[in-house]
Amino acid sequence: MKKKRIAAFMLAAASMVSMLAGCTRETVNPGDEPEDSTKLTLYVSNYEGGFGKVWLEKAAERFEELHKDDVFADGKVGVDIRINSSINGTAGSSFVQGLGSNTNDIFFSEDTFYYDVTAGGYALDITDIVTEKLSAYGEDKTIEDKMDSSLVNFFKTSDNKYYALPHYETYYGIVYNVDVFDQKGLWLSADGDFVRPGEATLSNGPDGQPNTYDDGLPATYEEFYALCDYMVSVGVTPFALPGSIVSMETLMLYQLYADYEGRDNFMLNYTYNGVATDLVNSIGSGLNAEGKFDDMLPATTIDSTNGYLLQQQAGKYAALTFAKKIIDNASTWCTNGSFLNSEDHLSSKHTYLKNGRATSDNLVAFITDGVWWENEAEENNIFATWAPYGAPTRETGRFAFMPMPKASKAQVGEKRTIATNCNLSLAFINAKLADNPEKATVAKQFLQFLHTDEEMQNFSVQTGTMKPFNYTVSEENKAKMSYFGRSVVETRENKNIDTVYAYGNSSKFLNNFATFYPDYTWANHHPFADLRVPGEQTSTVEGFFSFITAKRGQEWWNGLKG
Amino acid sequence: MSAPKHRLKPQKKRTGELLFYVALIAIPMLQYLIMYVAVNINSFLLAFKSYEVNTDGTATIKWIGFDNFVKFIKSLFEPEMITMLKNTLIVYGARLGVGTVLALLFSYYIYKNYSGSKFFRYVLMLPSFISPVVLVMIYTFVVEYAVPSLFHMRSLFDGEPMQRLLVVIFYNTLVGFGSGVLMYSNAMSRIPESLVEYGKLEGISPLREFFSVTLPCIYPTIETFLIIGLSNIFMDQANLYTFFGGATHQSMQTTGYWLYNMVLDNRATMSDYPYISAAGLVLSAITIPIVMIARHFLDKLDREVEF
Numbered sequence: 001m002k003k004k005r006i007a008a009f010m011l012a013a014a015s016m017v018s019m020l021a022g023c024t025r026e027t028v029n030p031g032d033e034p035e036d037s038t039k040l041t042l043y044v045s046n047y048e049g050g051f052g053k054v055w056l057e058k059a060a061e062r063f064e065e066l067h068k069d070d071v072f073a074d075g076k077v078g079v080d081i082r083i084n085s086s087i088n089g090t091a092g093s094s095f096v097q098g099l100g101s102n103t104n105d106i107f108f109s110e111d112t113f114y115y116d117v118t119a120g121g122y123a124l125d126i127t128d129i130v131t132e133k134l135s136a137y138g139e140d141k142t143i144e145d146k147m148d149s150s151l152v153n154f155f156k157t158s159d160n161k162y163y164a165l166p167h168y169e170t171y172y173g174i175v176y177n178v179d180v181f182d183q184k185g186l187w188l189s190a191d192g193d194f195v196r197p198g199e200a201t202l203s204n205g206p207d208g209q210p211n212t213y214d215d216g217l218p219a220t221y222e223e224f225y226a227l228c229d230y231m232v233s234v235g236v237t238p239f240a241l242p243g244s245i246v247s248m249e250t251l252m253l254y255q256l257y258a259d260y261e262g263r264d265n266f267m268l269n270y271t272y273n274g275v276a277t278d279l280v281n282s283i284g285s286g287l288n289a290e291g292k293f294d295d296m297l298p299a300t301t302i303d304s305t306n307g308y309l310l311q312q313q314a315g316k317y318a319a320l321t322f323a324k325k326i327i328d329n330a331s332t333w334c335t336n337g338s339f340l341n342s343e344d345h346l347s348s349k350h351t352y353l354k355n356g357r358a359t360s361d362n363l364v365a366f367i368t369d370g371v372w373w374e375n376e377a378e379e380n381n382i383f384a385t386w387a388p389y390g391a392p393t394r395e396t397g398r399f400a401f402m403p404m405p406k407a408s409k410a411q412v413g414e415k416r417t418i419a420t421n422c423n424l425s426l427a428f429i430n431a432k433l434a435d436n437p438e439k440a441t442v443a444k445q446f447l448q449f450l451h452t453d454e455e456m457q458n459f460s461v462q463t464g465t466m467k468p469f470n471y472t473v474s475e476e477n478k479a480k481m482s483y484f485g486r487s488v489v490e491t492r493e494n495k496n497i498d499t500v501y502a503y504g505n506s507s508k509f510l511n512n513f514a515t516f517y518p519d520y521t522w523a524n525h526h527p528f529a530d531l532r533v534p535g536e537q538t539s540t541v542e543g544f545f546s547f548i549t550a551k552r553g554q555e556w557w558n559g560l561k562g
Numbered sequence: 563m564s565a566p567k568h569r570l571k572p573q574k575k576r577t578g579e580l581l582f583y584v585a586l587i588a589i590p591m592l593q594y595l596i597m598y599v600a601v602n603i604n605s606f607l608l609a610f611k612s613y614e615v616n617t618d619g620t621a622t623i624k625w626i627g628f629d630n631f632v633k634f635i636k637s638l639f640e641p642e643m644i645t646m647l648k649n650t651l652i653v654y655g656a657r658l659g660v661g662t663v664l665a666l667l668f669s670y671y672i673y674k675n676y677s678g679s680k681f682f683r684y685v686l687m688l689p690s691f692i693s694p695v696v697l698v699m700i701y702t703f704v705v706e707y708a709v710p711s712l713f714h715m716r717s718l719f720d721g722e723p724m725q726r727l728l729v730v731i732f733y734n735t736l737v738g739f740g741s742g743v744l745m746y747s748n749a750m751s752r753i754p755e756s757l758v759e760y761g762k763l764e765g766i767s768p769l770r771e772f773f774s775v776t777l778p779c780i781y782p783t784i785e786t787f788l789i790i791g792l793s794n795i796f797m798d799q800a801n802l803y804t805f806f807g808g809a810t811h812q813s814m815q816t817t818g819y820w821l822y823n824m825v826l827d828n829r830a831t832m833s834d835y836p837y838i839s840a841a842g843l844v845l846s847a848i849t850i851p852i853v854m855i856a857r858h859f860l861d862k863l864d865r866e867v868e869f
Binding site (some may be wrong): 093094096111113116118119122157158159161163180244245246247265299339340341342415424505507510512513517519520523524528529530531534535536559561562 | 611612614615616619620621633643683699702705707717719720722723805806807808812814825826827829830831832833834835852
């Protein structure tokens with residue numbers, strides 16, 4: 001009997017403990033201190049993904065300090081900001097569905113479709129704070145003035161109202177370790193050799209210009225492939241991929257696609273208004289020396305009746321060509337875990353830092369990740385875990401985003417293009433505050449405060465990323481940032497790099513939002529998964545072309561809403 | 563004089579009982595009406611609507627009749643949906659052909675108290691005590707690291723989609739085993755000992771006993787399991803989401819996964835839901851006659867053994 005009881009107890013304990021293991025890093029974190037009833041309290045719900053919560057905690061402290069003497073009704077003095085940070089509770093369609101009963105006052109969310117929020121009446125009208133000059137903070141601009149026209153077109157409804165603002169600027173890509181490049185001599189010289197710094201004049205890189213940030217980096221796909229082969233020969237594994245989150249590789253390819261197309265062609269996918277100059281008619285023998293396909297369509301005017309033709313943009317298939325090459329060489333170009341289901345976006349970061357330091361594996365040169373990767377690695381103690389083994393930390397490491405190589409020499413020098421949809425992040429105020437004008441005013445002040453140049457710089461310093469607004473990070477603040485963070489800021493500041501915001505405001509786009517999401521660029525298929533499966537239609541670039549043009553042709557287009 | 567008092571007392575008692583009953587049932591009933599009935603009615607109605615957002619931030623909800631149904635029915639003939647339906651049947655077939663048969667055999671083994679049966683009873687129940695997320699994690703490490711290390715081969719998840727689906731089906735069979743064994747062995751334990759003794763006296767073998775005594779006696783339980791499994795056939799996502807999240811390879815997906823992922827997908831918007839509702843209703847409409855026909859034939863097989 002006693003044994004049975006012990007067994008039952010142990011099973012019950014196992015059951016309970018295993019339930020805890022299913023939990024994510026979800027912290028309902030109103031701080032350690034009890035709520036202060038003498039102050040006006042604002043509840044803020046924050047998506048604690050890659051950008052974490054520290055930026056918000058620090059900003060909240062500064063706002064509280066700024067308003068510590070403000071007097072409110074019921075004798076309350078000062079503001080108390082309570083932050084609830086979570087992953088699952090502040091993102092996605094289920095978050096939107098639950099907004100009607102959500103009691104938080106302000107939201108910083110991700111994967112939130114703006115027009116579902118407005119249509120549900122979940123967000124407070126914030127037009128006043130977006131369009132008034134930030135003179136209280138010594139600025140002569142409005143928040144709207146700091147927004148790109150694509151963002152204004154999307155966020156400003158047709159009756160000239162704003163209900164939310166984009167929260168952070170995100171894009172994926174290939175991160176490279178500058179120190180590994182130095183140590184292993186992976187820089188490309190003007191003569192086509194691989195060298196260490198100072199050993200020879202470096203090549204001009206994808207921008208085709210000497211003495212710029214990309215000198216010595218591969219300018220073309222071919223140079224990139226050669227670099228990967230060379231890496232293997234000197235004991236470096238090029239890639240650590242997050243095998244279970246194959247969408248991250250898809251989103252890296254999306255950048256390759258955007259870079260190939262450039263602003264005008266790429267933004268056709270969101271405006272359906274203009275001339276497409278590089279539509280593929282058939283793949284034929286693949287990319288030619290010009291970085292095009294032999295069988296191209298003539299320049300074609302795109303409008304709301306024939307947007308399906310954009311499925312044939314050459315950049316999509318050039319990116320697939322690039323992916324196919326990596327996959328065909330995966331056994332040497334990628335770490336062992338790169339295609340495993342147990343390797344996610346955090347474990348791939350571990351692999352990137354530990355390999356060659358805490359293990360006998362090769363050092364790894366690249367990781368495919370988002371612009372927030374360093375902040376995420378730090379807030380998850382990944383840097384701290386491997387630092388004792390000699391791995392770089394956020395402070396000591398030198399990482400940077402690699403400019404995407406061009407498909408051919410002929411395209412070297414074309415303007416670098418980065419596309420962002422800001423991960424559908426939003427900053428908005430709960431519509432319920434309309435019943436509490438005093439609280440609504442303070443919530444608006446907080447939102448406005450966060451969009452002053454100074455606070456946006458603070459955000460950049462803390463997260464190593466930019467907010468999707470035009471502002472300059474001072475040299476003093478840059479000095480506080482990591483090498484990687486500085487590279488992100490300098491990328492935005494570089495006039496020869498075009499950041500395009502992948503938003504549209506046509507009815508077609510708004511009513512088929514998921515269809516046009518960057519993850520689904522290749523007709524909801526993930527090239528890094530499909531190209532690895534022999535025999536499937538989508539295991540070749542040509543097969544992908546046939547599949548996409550068949551699946552997303554005129555009939556599909558006509559069947560879309562809007 | 564005291565008679566009226568006696569007559570009133572039970573009535574008072576009944577009123578009190580009724581009040582107690584109402585108090586007990588009211589909140590759960592209200593919750594059921596709101597959270598189940600109303601939600602499902604809403605979901606049903608949604609299938610006949612179109613939800614379109616406007617550039618002024620509002621939405622227009624229109625009745626569009628059967629448009630969403632027509633669209634989904636057309637999609638049933640597309641290659642990707644045919645693959646999903648095929649996978650759905652494979653998952654169900656494996657559950658039925660392998661899971662149920664093995665569960666019955668193991669249940670019989672336990673019921674007969676053969677050696678180690680107590681051990682098996684506990685071990686087979688273990689997965690039911692552990693969170694599915696943890697189990698999936700453990701299983702993933704086994705197929706991606708342990709098995710390849712032991713047999714010097716590639717990860718079992720690093721292969722063609724059908725291979726990966728089979729690995730997932732194997733997992734489902736393993737974890738589904740416990741509850742099946744528990745149900746069947748409990749049903750077997752209710753078989754009258756006298757019936758078994760009679761069989762013994764007649765000299766029937768254990769195999770004969772299994773087919774001629776045990777199975778007919780527990781047939782209603784088996785039938786219930788089969789009907790429940792069949793009614794869930796198009797909704798079974800086979801733990802694919804737990805294994806691969808939203809990025810399950812198209813060639814591995816089941817209709818249940820597809821529906822689940824469409825709703826749970828972070829990119830889904832309100833505009834997508836009417837179509838998903840219609841898809842759910844169409845799949846339910848396909849399921850109903852299948853279940854009715856299956857039940858008709860399964861009832862015919864019932865020898866109506868009573869004990």
